[in-house]
Amino acid sequence: MGRIVITGGAGFLGSHLADAFLARGDEVVAVDNLITGDMANIAHLEDNDAFEYRNIDISDPFDVEGDVTAVLNFASPASPKHYLDMPIETLRVGSLGTMYSLELAKDKGARFLQASTSEVYGDPLEHPQTEEYWGHVNPIGPRSVYDEAKRFGEALVMGYHTKHAVDIRIVRIFNTYGPRMRVDDGRVVSNFIVQALQGDPITIYGTGEQTRSFCYCEDEVRGFLALLDGEHIGPINIGNDGEFTMHELANLVIEVTNSSSELVYEPLPADDPAQRRPDLTKARTLLGWEPKIQLREGLERTAAYFEAQLGAGS
Numbered sequence: 555m556g557r558i559v560i561t562g563g564a565g566f567l568g569s570h571l572a573d574a575f576l577a578r579g580d581e582v583v584a585v586d587n588l589i590t591g592d593m594a595n596i597a598h599l600e601d602n603d604a605f606e607y608r609n610i611d612i613s614d615p616f617d618v619e620g621d622v623t624a625v626l627n628f629a630s631p632a633s634p635k636h637y638l639d640m641p642i643e644t645l646r647v648g649s650l651g652t653m654y655s656l657e658l659a660k661d662k663g664a665r666f667l668q669a670s671t672s673e674v675y676g677d678p679l680e681h682p683q684t685e686e687y688w689g690h691v692n693p694i695g696p697r698s699v700y701d702e703a704k705r706f707g708e709a710l711v712m713g714y715h716t717k718h719a720v721d722i723r724i725v726r727i728f729n730t731y732g733p734r735m736r737v738d739d740g741r742v743v744s745n746f747i748v749q750a751l752q753g754d755p756i757t758i759y760g761t762g763e764q765t766r767s768f769c770y771c772e773d774e775v776r777g778f779l780a781l782l783d784g785e786h787i788g789p790i791n792i793g794n795d796g797e798f799t800m801h802e803l804a805n806l807v808i809e810v811t812n813s814s815s816e817l818v819y820e821p822l823p824a825d826d827p828a829q830r831r832p833d834l835t836k837a838r839t840l841l842g843w844e845p846k847i848q849l850r851e852g853l854e855r856t857a858a859y860f861e862a863q864l865g866a867g868s
């Protein structure tokens with residue numbers, strides 16, 4: 555049994571990770587400053603003796619007393635809406651926050667898993683994206699506050715590995731969705747489901763022909779654990795390789811929620827990637843992992859969550 559520090563532990567993915575570690579008997583220290591995380595995501599763990607929450611901003615030096623076996627660095631705004639609203643916080647947490655988290659892992663002799671992103675590939679010119687692709691990122695575009703922070707984060711993690719022999723893992727996360735996304739998250743799956751449930755117009759940005767590949771959170775978290783427990787050091791894509799246009803997604807959401815919402819068209823945000831799909835060869839062969847939950851089922855589960863959230867008036 556281990557003692558696991560999860561930065562961003564009150565966030566969407568961080569809180570699902572906390573559940574997964576607790577379920578297998580590990581102790582969890584969730585660290586968060588709640589700028590996008592939410593105590594509601596971990597409220598069910600309040601009485602669990604194996605769980606602790608600390609309100610810490612990891613962009614300043616921090617410590618966690620006692621033994622730590624692994625540090626999982628999941629703290630960052632992750633929705634374009636949030637990181638565009640909080641550019642400096644996003645750059646700080648991706649750079650300084652990653653460095654202080656690595657310092658903790660170094661001091662404790664703990665394994666370190668970095669939550670990186672398919673955004674390191676930018677608006678990709680190679681399709682699907684393998685881990686060998688270096689990416690196509692605008693370094694001064696509005697999304698760069700996230701993309702470049704995450705790219706710097708990967709470089710920093712590799713630096714701590716080569717200089718200080720920190721035992722590191724890097725996951726490149728492709729669009730992930732599921733319960734505990736915020737109603738106001740701003741990403742496409744939560745936007746479309748909330749709009750469909752409320753009978754509001756579904757906002758398609760651009761033509762709607764751009765693609766994404768959507769992974770359900772439960773599959774994604776199972777991938778994180780396989781990566782952490784495995785021996786592979788370099789980055790690994792974890793996502794679902796089913797690829798959908800935003801039109802296809804909107805139609806599926808309308809079907810699943812039995813909604814009468816119409817589609818409306820809004821401008822495409824700057825540097826919005828035209829296509830994205832993970833090459834999962836490494837995840838399949840090195841980790842024996844693959845996604846199991848297909849989009850329709852994942853959307854049904856997520857819609858049930860948002861229905862309850864909206865019903866509760868949040």
Ligand code: UDP
Pocket residue numbers: 633634635729740741742743745746757758759760764766800822823826827
């Ligand atoms: N998008 C959309 N309507 C929305 C929100 C997003 O059409 O209400 C589009 C967005 O322009 C992008 C895709 O959906 O092409 C995925 O956007 P998201 O913000 O979920 O994540 P990204 O993959 O861009 O980081």
